[in-house]
Structures are given as structure tokens and as C-alpha cells.
């Protein structure tokens with residue numbers, strides 16, 4: 459195992475969310491207590507071809523320790539080439555294989571959850587990553603099946619091919635992001651493999667996280683949508699508290715904005731609009747703020763409007 463990730467007690471993981479969990483967001487979440495952060499999904503093809511945009515997406519914040527990079531792959535050779543590119547980057551501790559993405563474009567390419575339809579291929583790709591990687595750990599993120607559940611078979615293939623741990627989103631591909639999460643199935647996976655298992659799906663509070671950990675006996679929980687607009691959930695988890703002062707929220711929102719500008723330049727302004735929308739939900743004057751920021755392109759002006767709003771924010 460690696461520094462800061464011993465699995466001796468349950469860990470709290472930020473789920474990869476394409477379009478959300480970029481470096482600025484991850485660094486904010488990390489500061490609030492996430493034990494592990496994972497990059498957005500990167501295509502093996504783009505990595506192997508050295509796409510500049512993809513290499514930019516690989517960058518991590520210095521506080522992300524350990525740091526996991528997630529790849530999507532549909533073939534052994536391409537996965538190997540992608541891992542060779544990642545081997546040149548020292549800052550990565552874990553390579554994670556995406557076996558859960560349900561999006562038609564990804565499934566159509568034979569990667570993401572479509573690997574669940576071809577377990578021998580999935581196993582070969584995992585083994586190739588493990589054998590090629592110079593990183594400390596290899597992990598896999600799965601769903602319970604494609605159309606039907608075959609979660610135990612999937613988990614055993616993951617384990618047998620050398621993965622060091624796995625994360626389970628407790629739905630099938632057919633269940634998309636809406637069907638009820640099957641925590642019993644996650645528990646069955648935990649009981650049938652000996653590598654650490656992280657539970658994922660609809661965990662959005664301290665109470666829910668504790669319940670899932672107790673029910674499944676998993677080695678950690680992974681939180682995605684529950685952290686969007688709410689990065690302090692990791693503080694609540696770590697400190698078993700619901701209390702977050704307005705001052706802390708304000709400081710974090712400003713830090714998130716500043717990190718966006720640092721990472722994306724002035725393009726960070728339009729990109730921060732969606733975050734402004736989620737952060738302001740439930741506050742007095744939120745819709746006026748949303749209208750206002752939709753028309754601001756200047757970094758300084760946006761920052762000032764944001765600062766003024768959240769400094770004195772009152773719940774509606």
C-alpha cells in the first residue's frame with residue numbers, strides 16, 4: 459500500500475465526474491478531507507496520442523496525495539500505450555480503469571461499462587495495466603452488470619487480474635444514474651473478494667455514509683454528485699458534523715474560483731457559472747445572482763460579485 463492510503467480505516471473518496479472533478483474542484487475537496495481524489499476519465503487513445511488537452515487534464519494539485527488517474531480503454535494495446543504515457547508522470551500513484559461509464563458514445567467505442575459484457579477482455583486489460591504500470595496501485599471502477607447483475611463474476615475477474623482495490627457503483631448500466639442503488643449487491647461483492655472495496659452511489663450525507671459502511675462492511679465510500687455544490691461534505695464526514703459556517707463556505711467558494719482562474723485562465727469565468735448556480739441554491743437573491751454572472755466575462759468583476767454575494771449570503 460502507499461503513504462496516506464493504508465485502508466486500515468474507511469476512506470472517503472471523491473468520485474470521478476467528467477466536467478466537474480477537475481484540478482480546481484479536487485483541490486478544494488481535498489482540503490476539506492477527502493482521502494483520495496481521482497482525475498476525470500481520460501481516453502487511452504487521447505493519452506497515447508499525446509493530446510495536449512488530455513495532458514493538461516492529468517495535472518494534479520500538490521495536496522492530492524495520493525492521486526489516481528482514471529482511464530477508459532477498449533483494447534489491450536491501446537491501454538498499454540496509455541499506461542506507458544502515464545509512467546512518465548511521477549505525480550500519479552494509482553491508475554484506475556473505468557468499467558462503469560454508461561454514456562452511449564463511450565459504450566459505442568467498447569469502453570466504460572461495455573467491458574462488463576466481455577469479462578475476459580476486461581481481465582486482459584486490467585492485467586496489462588497492472589503489468590505495465592510503474593505506479594503503486596491499480597484499481598477498477600465497476601457497475602453491477604450491463605443489463606443484468608453479474609457483480610460477483612465481475613468482481614472476481616477484477617481481483618484475479620491483479621487489481622489492488624475496486625470501487626462499485628451499485629447500479630447496472632441499464633440503471634443509469636436513477637435506479638435504486640443495490641447496497642446488498644455491494645455487500646455481496648465485499649464478501650466475495652479479499653481486495654478492498656469502495657461503495658458508491660447516492661451517498662450524500664454523513665448519516666448515509668455511515669449506514670453504507672455499516673451495511674456493506676466496505677473499506678470506504680465514494681461520493682460524486684453529493685459533493686457538487688457541496689464540497690464541504692468531506693469535512694462533515696471527517697468530523698462527524700453537519701455544521702459548516704458561512705465564513706468557511708465563503709472562503710472555499712472564493713478559493714475554488716481563484717483556482718479555476720489559475721488553471722484555465724479567463725476561460726475559468728464562463729466555466730465557473732455552473733458552480734455559481736449550484737453554490738447559490740437556496741440563498742436569497744440566487745436567481746438575480748445567476749442572471750448577473752451569466753453576463754460577466756471579466757475575472758475581477760466576476761470575483762467581486764461572487765465575493766459580495768457569499769460574504770453576506772442568507773438562506774431564502
Ligand SMILES: Cc1cc2nc3c(=O)[nH]c(=O)nc-3n(C[C@H](O)[C@H](O)[C@H](O)COP(=O)(O)O)c2cc1C
Pocket residue numbers: 473474475476477498499528556558559599627635658659660661680681682683684
Ligand atoms: C456528470 C457525471 C460525470 C461522471 N463522470 C464519470 C467519470 O469520468 N468516470 C467514472 O468512473 N464515473 C463517472 N461518473 C459516475 C460517478 O463517478 C458515480 O459513479 C455516480 O455518479 C454515482 O455516484 P454518486 O451518486 O455519488 O454521484 C459520472 C457521473 C456524473 C453524474
